[in-house]
Structure formats: structure tokens, C-alpha cells
Amino acid sequence: MTRTVNYGMIGCGMMGREHLRNIRLLPDTRIAAIYEPDSDMRHAAAGIAPEARLIDSVEALLDTEALDCVVIASPNLAHVGQLEQLARYRPLPVLVEKPLFTRSEDQSRLGKLMNSYPAPIWVAMEYRYMPPIARFLDRLDQATGGLKMLTIREHRFPFLHKVGAWNRFNHSSGGTLVEKCCHFFDLMRLAIRSEPVRVMASAGQAVNHRDEIYDGKTPDIWDNAYVIVDFANGARAMLELCMFAEGARYQEEISAVGPSGKIEAFVPGPGRFWPEHLGAPPIAQLIESPRAPMGPIVHEIPVDPALLAAGDHNGSTFYQHQKFKAAVLGQQPVEVTVEDGMKAVLMGLAAQESAISGSAIELDLNIRTALAEFCS
Template sequence: MKTFGTALLGAGRMGREHAKNLAGLPTARVVAVADPDPEAARAAQRLARAERTYPEPEAAILDPAVEVVVIATPTPTHAPLIEAAAQAGKAIFCEKPVALELAQTRRVLEAVRTAGVPFQIGFQRRYDPGYATARDQIDDGVIGEIEQFRAVGRDPAPPSLEYLKASGGLFLDQAIHEFDTARFLVGEVLEVQSWGAVRVDPRIAELGDVDTALTLLRFANGALGVVENSRRAVYGYDIRVEVFGERGKLVIEALPKTPLYHFREGGYHADHYFFFMDRFKEAYRLELEAFFHAVAAGHPPTPGPEDALEALRLGLAATRSLKEGRPVRVEEIQ
């Protein structure tokens, strides 16, 4: 079994999660961790059992022992780091998004194609056992022709205002996962209609963003869908998907976090996932495992460049729909 020299770029929240998972992959040998914060870099180095640290990600990319880069840096740095890694001939795994603008995303992904290097975007839900099994059953025709789709995504609390300023807005930061799920389970989307409001934190309105949203989807295969998003669910991370077809429906929902119900006088108690990091803990491991397997086998990793691009187009279409108060066909987003 081949082992790939790997550089982890970014030692923040997602970087630490990837560090733990990389340490457990027999196909990955973490050569380096790069982060401008030396303390964070050393902490991730210990988790990943990495050989060394760099203050600059570019230095890690150019390390001759590095064959694969895992990018978990802040969003504005993704595009230049992907381009640098592609030019250096490294296989690339990158957290979403590639960039917040379509033209920049296209340019970067064209650099990846020109270099001929493997690329995977971090839509981890595709590797969650519930989502993956649902896709298999849909492909097997278990529920017949799909008629309706519904996805709910609610975070326990809004991110910091500093984070929100650079996030691209709710549709590109949060709802983009639901949009990718829609494509993954149902197919391409032709048209969206979005509504949004500020119901959680008035300061979010000052950023030109919303914290509560609803998006209607019209799919190319004739199915209809709805996506609900909120930045606040006081009981924890609230996420579910329903795919309804002519012969039944599939529901993806993980409740409770611990498979235990305490029945007592007056009812019962169960716990709940609080954040996406614990809800999709297994999916984060499985997506990296699949990426390294694809690189070793010489197969294109998935989700790939096209998925990164099309999810972004849906997010941009939803953003335009909200701002212009009208349905937007995805083909308008060029």
C-alpha cells in the first residue's frame, strides 16, 4: 500500500479535525503542518504526528517530500493555494469553497485541469453513511421517480461577525451544503427562488446578510424542492433531509446523538448533536479515506471540480434571487 507524503495547510478548527483523521489513515504520512500561528501549528502537528511545521503554506507545498495537500485555511486563501499546489503537481483536497466568485473559481479549477492533478472539494455529507446509502437506494430505484426534496440546516448559533464578513453570506457559507446535497441526491437544479430575513442578530443585517432563509428549487427532472436554513437552533445542530418519490420516501436524520432514551415520569429525555463537527465526525474521516484511495488508484476523486463549481452557482443564484426578489434560473449565473 502506497503512503503519500501529505501537507496539512491550516491548523484551525477544521485543520485539527483533519489532523486527527490523517493520523489514522494508513495511506497518509503527514510530512508538514503549515499555519502562521506557531502554537496552533504545533498542536496540529502533534495530532497528525507530522514531521515538521511551516509558518507559510507555500513552503509546505514546495516541500519535496509532499505529494498531497489538504487545505483547511480561511476561505480567501483557498484559490491561491489551490493554484500553487496545482502548479507544483500536488494532489489537492480543499475545504469548500474554492472561491466566492464564479470567474475566480473557474480560473482556479482550469489550473487544476491543466496540471492534471487530482482534486476533491470538501462536501463531507456525501460520505455520511445516511447520505451515501440514500444515494445508493435512489440509484437502485427504491423510491421510484423523485417528486419532492426537502433539506433543513440550522446551526446552534451564528458564527462571529468577523467570520461572517468574509463568508460570502448565508447561501455561500451554510446553505451551499444543502444545495450540494440536492444535486447529489436528486440532480441538477434549473431555477431557485429565495427569501431571507434577519430574525436572530440585527448586526447580521448591517453586513448585508440574512440569518434565516428559505429557498425553493426546481430540478431538471421535474422534481420540486425546498431548503430551510437558520443560524440559530437553541437545542443544537438541526439537520435532516427528505426525498419523496412515487414509491415512498427516504429520511436522513441522526437522532439522538447517544442511542439512549431515558423514559421517566412526565416523558423521556434524549441528547442531541450540538454541532456539525460531531454530527459528521465519521464523514470527515471517510471523505479523506476516499480521496487517498482515489489518488492511489488513479481515479478522479469525488466530489470534484464540477461539483465545486455547480454548488457555488446555486449559492450565487439564491443570493441573486434574494437581492432581486425574483426566481433566478441557474443558467443566468455565468
């Protein structure tokens, strides 16, 4: 007999509504309750999930009896506090959007949660589950003979408008290299299977949002960066970010090279931004380029149009929710843990510190040892 999984939603801005659309594509799921304080976002969410009760607080949402899990898609600064509310009030399985936290001083709070929360906590790292990137990761060892160099390039559109312009300012978003790029630092660790030991970065605000003013303040969020990361196993990785390059054919380009060859993934941006006069949007590609015999092998990685229409992340949000639902039902373990989410943020914070100071930042991401010291 199948069991319906009932979801509670905290936050229904752009990403929250993408979660709603993808949950509704899964069989045996129901949106039971939604907490979204902004009236426009609440109205939009009700249009996607008309069966859901609209709730006026996190506590009231957690009082909803028919609730099996919670998705947190609120602004970044709220994530840690809302996880703590769940822990105190009703510690249900939870999928929490990235970044898990925005300030280094929040590590001790997360350490207590990580060590005591009795239900699964899954950090939403959608990029892992993009079909071309998932295939890239699956083929990585065979194609490269052992990864030595990893390059991630994202050339994309500027930050979109969010309620209260929270994503325009470092203090409320955590900064670009945390808010946006923790996805990529997570991919680096996942692909290289080692821990970072040194981060060097150069970044700044060159083009975007410089003529905007909110409550008398001009945005200070960065729009471009280079980040180089050295790993303990000798591999190195580089991130190139440009957020004023939406005219590019592909939004993400990822390459890995080793002694046997090279593998690349090319991921298009959201189809809704692709100009109609150019015809159909591009299809994701995977290219393997062995050293011998030389010659690239091109594979197209099409994604179900229904999944592309449900969000901006190349179908990944659906595949992530398939796995999260299985974790809620006890059918598989959490794949993106609190520890993973913390390490991705700490790499972003180190990159921002490096860009500001002009110096390389040494890292020791032994999270459990560090948290034991924090919490003692």
C-alpha cells in the same frame, strides 16, 4: 508492500484540525508539513500531529520533499489563490475545502485550473459521506420510485468563532448560502441527478451576531433562509436553514418523495454540543415510508464512536479521506470534482441574489461552455 501517503496541510483552524484527526485514523498515512499562520492554531495542530514540520509559507510547504498530497482548509477567500500556487509551484493531488470560491468573477481562474491541472482536485463535500445520508442516497430510487420532491432542513448552532472573525462577514466568507449551504446544493444535484434551472430564496439576519463588533463593523452574515430550486427534469428541492436552533434533537433532516413512497434521514449534530443531562446523544436514523403497504420502517445508523470523536460531521470526514487517499494512490477517480464544487457555489450565489432582489434567478450551469467563453 504498503505505501505511506504523506500529507501537507494548509490551514489548521477548526476544520483543518478535524482533517488532521481523521487522516491520522487512516493506516499508512503521515502528516509531513503544516502551514498555519495563526500561532494558537499552529500550536493546536502540532498537538494533534507532532511529527509534522511547521512551515512558514505555502511555497515552503511545497518544498517539503516527502509530500504526496495537500489539504487546503484555509479561510474561504484563500482557496482559489492557493490552488493557483500549487498549480504554478508543485501541482500535487489536493483536497480543497468548500466553498471552492466565493465570487462569480473567480470562475475563469477555476476554469483554467480545471482544464490544465495534472493531478486530482477533490472538493471537500463532507455531507455526502455522512453514513445516514450515504444510506439515504443508496436507497433513494428504490424507496421513492423516482424522486420528485426533496427537502433539506438544517436547524443548528450559530457560526462558531474563527480567526479574525472571517466567517462573520459576507465579503470574506462568500455569504451564508455559499459558505454554509453549498453542501446542500451539492446534495440536491447528487440526489436529483439533474441541473438546476431556477432558484428562489428568502433569507436574512434575524438573531445571531447582531451585537458583535469587529474592527468597528457589525457582522452581516445571514442566519436563516428558505431556498426553492427547480430542476431540468421536473423535480424540485427546498432548503430550510435556521442557525439559532441548536436545541433541536437532529441537526439535519432530509426527505425525498416519489410515486412509490418517502425516505428520510435524520442526522444529529456534534456530540460535544449535546447536553450531558439528556443522556446519550441521539443516533442517526433512516426511515422509509412506502405508500403501499403503508407503514414507516425505521433503521438506526450508528457511527463508530472514534469517528464521532474525531470531528463534527457524523464520521463523514473519515470516509471522505478514505476515498481521497485512494484517489491519490490512483485506485479510484475523484468523486467531487471542480465542476461539482463550482456548481454548488453558483447555486448559492444565485440564491443570495434572489434573496436580495426578491426575484427568481434563472440558471444555466453548463460550466464547460461558460468557462470556454470566460477563458477565450
